[in-house]
Amino acid sequence: MFGSRKKEEFSLQALQLLDAFLVWAGFAIASAIRWNVIDQAYSGLGLNPIAWLLFIVVPFTPLTLELFGFYKNTLNLKASAALWKIMQTSAVLGAVVGGCVVVFQLDPSSRLVLGFGGFFALNFVFWRFVWVRNVLRRRVKKGADREKAILVGALEDLADFEAELPASVTDYIEICAQFDLNGRDVLELADLIVEESAQRVIVSPRNVLFDKVGEAVRISEVQGLEVWVAANFVSAQISRPAFDTLGDKPMLVLRSTPELSWALLMKSLLDRCFAFVVILASAPLWVLAGVGIYLSDPGPIFFKQRRAGKYGKEFRMWKFRTMCVDAEEKLAQVKAQMGNQMTGPVFKLDDDPRVFPFAKFLRKWSIDELPQFINVLLGDMSVVGPRPLPVYEVREFEESAHRRRLSVKPGITCTWQCGGRNTITCFEDWVAMDLEYIDNWSLWVDFKIIFKTIPAVLFQRGAS
Known part of the structure; x- marks a missing residue:
């Protein structure tokens, strides 16, 4: 989802916690059926025999789903693609669980619990995805939650920059105005922000003096707006740009190898x-x-x-x-x-x-x-x-x-x-x-x- 980094991280963590709960619920239901309906050996959920299993599948299911990109661009992700990512996750975790059973000689308790628990959990996660995606699509269709943003930079670059924005961005953001840093007084940006009731400023610094970029950032942050500065002033064919700090100095980092994660x-x-x-x-x-x-x-x-x-x-x-x-x-x-x-x-x-x-x-x-x-x-x-x-x-x-x-x-x-x-x-x-x-x-x-x-x-x- 497009938005501030903290908002994205919060949304991702909320979905992961929800999916972890749904996985737990799937195995809890399967266990209750197994031990209360079939054998009637317990009163309650009967989770004790599969406690070791829950310690594996509950936390690692959302983490593995994230690994396969399940939480990226939910709005435009096809149901078939989402189902395939879920199946990949189930294959990996199934191999891990099977390996634990063999190597550590753990008691799987019941094939019925494993089978139906996995079936329920994967179905719950899939239909959670469908529900969230439908909610997002309805909100986007109504124009809700779209942030108004001003695109700032050199006039000759702004049109191309806006045209290259993918649907995953334009679904959540509306470019309400463009501001030419080379042809206008930077102080006029403050008036444009007020006039458009903008919520964000996006700066394309290519072909613009960095002094003007810095002034545009200062004017925007004074008014409490979040400012995003594109890294398109560096032409990197291989490296992936990211920002970090060196001491107290902000740094643009270009990585051509997998990032530590x-x-x-x-x-x-x-x-x-x-x-x-x-x-x-x-x-x-x-x-x-x-x-x-x-x-x-x-x-x-x-x-x-x-x-x-x-x-x-x-x-x-x-x-x-x-x-x-x-x-x-x-x-x-x-x-x-x-x-x-x-x-x-x-x-x-x-x-x-x-x-x-x-x-x-x-x-x-x-x-x-x-x-x-x-x-x-x-x-x-x-x-x-x-x-x-x-x-x-x-x-x-x-x-x-x-x-x-x-x-x-x-x-x-x-x-x-x-x-x-x-x-x-x-x-x-x-x-x-x-x-x-x-x-x-x-x-x-x-x-x-x-x-x-x-x-x-x-x-x-x-x-x-």
């Missing part, structure tokens, strides 16, 4: 939990790999190499050794004799002579990658992210734009690995896929990449 914190937590589970579950494969490497090519079982992490910070990446002990010394010779299948600074060769026979089995099933989960536990890597490159390859980057793939933590799997793996031979295509991942990152994108990686490994698509 609860979703990133959740990613870090899930990374470590997932890595811990994988290491425990794959323990027999570690033994198999260690014995096989020692018998096939005596020497160190693990291979440690300096790789470039987030922002280029070096770390030691762990893998099971799949090449001869002196592989690093032979690299230049192999490049000269057999060439390179990958364009750019990265070296890749399907039939690398440095790989010993048993190691081909490890690579085929991606067993050699398992020790990287140690790096995930240490915080050097993530489960999903751009693949970390050796430090010497990063130093050979020819374009500075390639370094943007270093702006996030490197990962064990990524878009190109689950989609093409060794079939991709152009470094530019590889980087393009990594940057697309960075620009569109979300937890849901990570989940999809993980789900795609599993069959890619099992069916050895693109492996060598």
Whole structure:
């Protein structure tokens, strides 16, 4: 919803609290039916057997819905899109609940409570959405709650600025007048505010002296109006603008990477939990790999190499050794004799002579990658992210734009690995896929990449 930030945050929190209550109500009704009507084991709601479940689904349902954009632009969100976001949320929480039941051996109490509780909760949330959307549409149709705003800036820019405002803004705001800062005395803005009974001033500072912008802001705030200053005076193709403070100085911040949020914190937590589970579950494969490497090519079982992490910070990446002990010394010779299948600074060769026979089995099933989960536990890597490159390859980057793939933590799997793996031979295509991942990152994108990686490994698509 368009409006002041505090008003938006209040509306969002109110809807989230309402949805949390509706989720609780759905499971409470299901539990009451289960324990009062069918078994008649309790008098009341009978919530004690599912208390652990409520601690998971009640707070995390609205948070996960927010993650999928359920609360954005409610007015114009289609019912089918809203239902799909609800189904995505139910899938994620269903997996979490199922995992808790298996790992912690929790008592699910009753499949009837889980099934009907989920059904009731999701229906309640969906019909709450339909009701709120209909109320908003009726109010907008009547012209209620539309704020009158004055658009301030250079005359040649104002028409384009207003024309580019999306429906999600114009549904809640009415541009009642335009004020040319270059052609009129700034003091006249005070009279225009009174004349139009304006509630907000929106400033487009492009092609306007900042002294005049500052005076327009001062005149508006003296009259108690909220002032919004557009960041269109900076032409950023990638970065997303936001405002913050440096000490007591207001700053315009341009971010080209995901902003620190609860979703990133959740990613870090899930990374470590997932890595811990994988290491425990794959323990027999570690033994198999260690014995096989020692018998096939005596020497160190693990291979440690300096790789470039987030922002280029070096770390030691762990893998099971799949090449001869002196592989690093032979690299230049192999490049000269057999060439390179990958364009750019990265070296890749399907039939690398440095790989010993048993190691081909490890690579085929991606067993050699398992020790990287140690790096995930240490915080050097993530489960999903751009693949970390050796430090010497990063130093050979020819374009500075390639370094943007270093702006996030490197990962064990990524878009190109689950989609093409060794079939991709152009470094530019590889980087393009990594940057697309960075620009569109979300937890849901990570989940999809993980789900795609599993069959890619099992069916050895693109492996060598």
